[in-house]
Amino acid sequence: MTDAKTQSGMDAEAALPMPAGRALFGMNLEELGQVAAALGEKPYRAKQLYEALYEQRVTSVEGVTTLSQQLREKLTAAGWQIAMPQILQTATSVDGTERYLIRMADGETVETVWMPDGDGGERGDGSEAAEEEAKEAVAAADAAASETAFMRSSTARVDGGYWSRRGEGRDIRNFGTLAETGFRRATICISSQVGCAVNCQFCLTAKFGIRRNLTAGEIAGQVAAVLNRHNIQIGKDRINLVFMGMGEPFLNYEHFMKSVLLLVEGIGIPESRMTVSTSGILPGIEAFARESVRPKLALSLNASNDIVRERVMPITRKWKIAQLLDACRAIPLRNREWVTFEYVLLGGVNDQPEHAREVLTLLKGMRAKVNLIVWNPGPGIDYKQPSAEAAAQFQSLLIEGGMPTYIRRPRGRDIYAACGQLKRTVVEERPHLVEIGAAAF
Numbered sequence: 523m524t525d526a527k528t529q530s531g532m533d534a535e536a537a538l539p540m541p542a543g544r545a546l547f548g549m550n551l552e553e554l555g556q557v558a559a560a561l562g563e564k565p566y567r568a569k570q571l572y573e574a575l576y577e578q579r580v581t582s583v584e585g586v587t588t589l590s591q592q593l594r595e596k597l598t599a600a601g602w603q604i605a606m607p608q609i610l611q612t613a614t615s616v617d618g619t620e621r622y623l624i625r626m627a628d629g630e631t632v633e634t635v636w637m638p639d640g641d642g643g644e645r646g647d648g649s650e651a652a653e654e655e656a657k658e659a660v661a662a663a664d665a666a667a668s669e670t671a672f673m674r675s676s677t678a679r680v681d682g683g684y685w686s687r688r689g690e691g692r693d694i695r696n697f698g699t700l701a702e703t704g705f706r707r708a709t710i711c712i713s714s715q716v717g718c719a720v721n722c723q724f725c726l727t728a729k730f731g732i733r734r735n736l737t738a739g740e741i742a743g744q745v746a747a748v749l750n751r752h753n754i755q756i757g758k759d760r761i762n763l764v765f766m767g768m769g770e771p772f773l774n775y776e777h778f779m780k781s782v783l784l785l786v787e788g789i790g791i792p793e794s795r796m797t798v799s800t801s802g803i804l805p806g807i808e809a810f811a812r813e814s815v816r817p818k819l820a821l822s823l824n825a826s827n828d829i830v831r832e833r834v835m836p837i838t839r840k841w842k843i844a845q846l847l848d849a850c851r852a853i854p855l856r857n858r859e860w861v862t863f864e865y866v867l868l869g870g871v872n873d874q875p876e877h878a879r880e881v882l883t884l885l886k887g888m889r890a891k892v893n894l895i896v897w898n899p900g901p902g903i904d905y906k907q908p909s910a911e912a913a914a915q916f917q918s919l920l921i922e923g924g925m926p927t928y929i930r931r932p933r934g935r936d937i938y939a940a941c942g943q944l945k946r947t948v949v950e951e952r953p954h955l956v957e958i959g960a961a962a963f
């Protein structure tokens with residue numbers, strides 16, 4: 523991990539500011555052990571704290587009832603807070619997708635998305651979620667019924683614009699469990715940075731530039747906050763995670779990987795239910811290949827040759843498609859694991875039959891699948907959506923060439939929650955927003 527960070531292209535992360543403060547959420551067992559030791563407490567206190575933070579997802583030091591009142595006071599007096607990120611605003615789509623504006627302890631915000639019944643991105647990747655989805659596809663009528671059930675239970679949640687009232691979602695554990703809303707599983711799409719520095723020409727997040735990296739606690743904390751909102755019981759409810767929100771996870775590699783461990787070992791979500799998407803940060807992919815606990819990989823290919831890719835993803839100047847594919851080929855894939863290649867279809871730019879044929883040549887012989895994403899428009903971005911025929915033909919050509927290919931179903935377009943539509947929304951009136959257990963450090 524450390525060697526990857528020092529390689530060119532990942533140096534940028536060292537220069538970005540990080541929040542200062544004493545946040546417990548995000549610490550691993552060893553670090554919590556140091557906190558306990560510094561307060562003159564026994565090591566088993568660290569285990570109690572760890573369980574409270576990640577298994578029980580407690581949101582305030584006061585709420586950690588496994589610790590004595592005296593110890594809770596000692597922690598608070600020493601400036602320790604849980605500082606789990608907070609849901610500040612929500613927007614609910616007719617398809618059940620929810621988009622959240624989530625605030626970190628220093629006031630920075632990111633967006634996180636909840637997609638009941640998954641985003642379709644897991645189809646064909648060999649994961650547990652994919653197998654579930656394959657079985658469930660046959661029961662289409664069922665899906666329609668759950669959509670209706672959700673509409674019945676959710677329609678009153680959006681007030682006027684996209685966002686509901688400020689603070690509406692904070693620490694409320696009563697928004698209906700998965701079963702109550704008629705869904706069988708859900709996918710949470712998480713952000714890894716505040717903004718993004720990669721500058722893909724078709725992506726709204728790129729327009730906002732980069733503010734800073736998220737810490738491991740801020741990445742895993744988005745999941746904890748959303749799980750709390752929906753009263754999710756890990757082990758009972760089936761939750762998938764995609765690191766596909768704002769930011770480039772491999773330009774925040776160490777915090778991203780630390781968050782994976784907290785999510786797997788602490789919160790209890792198996793890594794086989796997680797997928798990370800990268801725009802193609804070569805040293806990141808190489809480091810990732812060496813990890814023993816890691817999500818599945820999705821690479822944003824988005825073009826069939828370097829010339830087109832450089833136009834839509836200028837980062838291609840640094841790392842060519844062939845280098846990225848070699849690095850993907852070197853990943854030791856586990857049983858039933860595939861590498862996913864995402865391909866945003868941009869009308870007239872990369873959606874022609876010759877592009878499909880080039881993709882087939884590129885991916886030949888790889889244990890791969892392709893996820894086609896119809897481009898989602900955003901203000902100030904000058905691309906066109908492909909025609910439905912072009913998208914269908916592109917898919918057919920790939921399938922005929924032997925490549926499993928899916929068109930990802932767009933989720934939450936009406937609330938700007940679909941791929942590439944997330945942006946950093948500026949939060950004004952910050953003083954009013956400091957509340958429960960996560961006041962500014």
Ligand code: SAH
Nearest residue numbers: 725766769799800801822864897898941942
């Ligand atoms: N930064 C990472 C992960 C977040 S973007 C990455 O780029 O891979 C997740 C996916 O959304 C990527 O495959 C990206 O190519 C795609 N995407 C970005 N903007 C989009 C848009 N406007 N419409 C459709 N997909 C988009």
Ligand code: SF4
Nearest residue numbers: 718720722725728801
């Ligand atoms: Fe960043 Fe991904 Fe958007 Fe590119 S597509 S700008 S890497 S978030």
